[in-house]
Amino acid sequence: MNKIIESIIPRSSRPNMVGDGFRVFNFIPGGVQQRRISPLLMLDFAAEYNFAPSARERGVDVHPHKGFETVTIAYKGSVAHHDSAGSSGVINPGDVQWMTAGNGILHKEYHEKEYSQKGGPFEMVQLWVNLPKKDKSTAPHYQALTADKMGRLELPQGVANVIAGQLAVAGQPDKIKGPAETYTPVNLFDIKLNKGGEISFPIPASHNTALLVIEGNIMVNDSTAPQHSFVLFKNEGEDITIKALENSVVLLLSGEPINEPIVSYGPFVMNTQEEIYEAIHDFQRGKFGTLV
Ligand code: MN
Numbered sequence: 001m002n003k004i005i006e007s008i009i010p011r012s013s014r015p016n017m018v019g020d021g022f023r024v025f026n027f028i029p030g031g032v033q034q035r036r037i038s039p040l041l042m043l044d045f046a047a048e049y050n051f052a053p054s055a056r057e058r059g060v061d062v063h064p065h066k067g068f069e070t071v072t073i074a075y076k077g078s079v080a081h082h083d084s085a086g087s088s089g090v091i092n093p094g095d096v097q098w099m100t101a102g103n104g105i106l107h108k109e110y111h112e113k114e115y116s117q118k119g120g121p122f123e124m125v126q127l128w129v130n131l132p133k134k135d136k137s138t139a140p141h142y143q144a145l146t147a148d149k150m151g152r153l154e155l156p157q158g159v160a161n162v163i164a165g166q167l168a169v170a171g172q173p174d175k176i177k178g179p180a181e182t183y184t185p186v187n188l189f190d191i192k193l194n195k196g197g198e199i200s201f202p203i204p205a206s207h208n209t210a211l212l213v214i215e216g217n218i219m220v221n222d223s224t225a226p227q228h229s230f231v232l233f234k235n236e237g238e239d240i241t242i243k244a245l246e247n248s249v250v251l252l253l254s255g256e257p258i259n260e261p262i263v264s265y266g267p268f269v270m271n272t273q274e275e276i277y278e279a280i281h282d283f284q285r286g287k288f289g290t291l292v
Contacts, residue, residue, distance in 0.1 A: 010228070021059035070126060151176040213225050
């Protein structure tokens, strides 16, 4: 049975600036509430934008996260990051950084130096994935999932990269698995289709499921989803068919809901107000380490 579409949410008319480097359209928790789409907490889409060359790297300076994971997917342009655990790296097009903030971390995110100097198209998604209560105090760490590590399914007219979870396509004997290790079941597929290309796959009805049209106009089951729209599915039916009306890029997101209270305050996402006060206090006392 086809998965039923609940709503197709257009991009807002105006982006938000996150720092001075991320010109984003927010879909969660603006268009879709966190509880509705659990375990997904936040989705910011930096739709393609041409940044002029800059001697200074644009971005977001040092800030904390606690109690969840940040997932950064680079499509165009490169993002550099540094954190209070002493790690740093660059997320290049096709790469994903899956950061588990857990117990608390400080980091900064900005345009990579060479990209900044050259300027040019920049396109990215940042997704926040909640952690179940039992894993919120895990030690902070991240997975640097480079493009070559993705589960890859060549299609007659395109390619599906599996970042997390598993993709089962009709006629393919094996499920394609993604490299990301997740705390609860999550699917994240980066699907690229040429005009006229098509892909069909099931996602469990129990999963909260959505897709973001990064580029191009597509048909989803029997509905048209325009470029930069966000398609939210009901928890009814399993089968999703995507047809590309032009060359398209689609991000499929789904996850088994975490049925626990969500209390969030900016970059802290916990289960109770008490835990939020504690997180703010810990941050203020420097318990998340230092980063300049
Ligand atoms: Mn951050």
